[in-house]
């Protein structure tokens with residue numbers, strides 16, 4: 001962590017943010033195409049990443065490069081800091097840079113962090129547009145030598161061996177379902193599930209999708225887990241919401257070439273799905289279509305947090 005100077009980072013931020021917003025209670029990380037979450041804030045102040053020592057730059061379409069400070073929810077509102085644009089390891093950022101903003105949020109006083117992302121569905125029952133309340137994860141990189149917490153500890157008070165069995169706050173997950181009820185969202189607008197973290201930047205092959213599904217994952221993406229680990233190490237409570245933007249596992253699988261040729265020879269119609277591909281443009285399109293649902297859910301959760309101080 002020698003490359004990171006929290007004092008310089010916080011100084012640069014505080015130079016640009018009024019005192020009333022310098023100690024946010026809630027942190028939000030906006031996933032691909034979900035930066036519109038910042039429009040939930042009022043009295044908003046933006047701080048560009050390139051003015052913050054230690055912050056990298058988001059290079060992915062659908063990710064901006066600034067922090068937004070403001071108040072969310074009714075009444076006095078909850079002070080919030082939102083990352084409009086995250087860092088992914090596949091962009092070439094070191095894992096320590098990917099999670100640095102989360103550690104900075106902890107230093108600012110963030111207690112609850114809401115992490116959002118766009119993800120592909122491995123569970124065929126999850127329709128595009130569903131918001132998955134993540135309850136667990138499978139992180140192949142963590143298990144195979146790319147754990148974001150490898151190396152010297154960033155703070156001697158952190159546990160060397162961080163337990164992850166309680167990573168996804170039950171309190172916050174329950175609030176999401178209460179929020180959905182208050183908003184009268186249809187039952188299938190939300191689901192619970194397990195997020196698989198892969199390094200990307202390639203999307204999964206069909207066989208890789210089946211492997212992750214067989215391992216028990218419901219959605220897959222290239223972010224989030226490093227941030228969850230850092231947030232838990234820093235003592236924050238974590239909520240992760242994944243917006244399903246595309247299907248990875250196709251029910252019934254893809255049509256075999258042999259069967260397709262046999263159908264052609266027999267002059268019969270070809271039944272089933274032939275190869276489909278996904279693009280980041282489609283991911284972003286679903287983000288802009290469904291971003292408002294994510295936004296109202298996050299606003300409502302912040303509201304439920306606030307009055308009772310839970």
Ligand SMILES: O=P(O)(O)O[C@H]1O[C@H](CO)[C@@H](O)[C@H]1O
Pocket residue numbers: 030031032060086088116117118119200221222223224279280283
């Ligand atoms: O996880 P977020 O940042 O939402 O973005 C998701 O969308 C991108 C791929 O389209 C990948 O970066 C994947 O992780």
Ligand SMILES: Nc1nc2[nH]cnc2c(=O)[nH]1
Pocket residue numbers: 118119120121198200202203204220221222245246247248278283
């Ligand atoms: N790895 C991965 N990330 C995604 N982000 C959005 N869709 C996908 C997907 O299908 N796979």
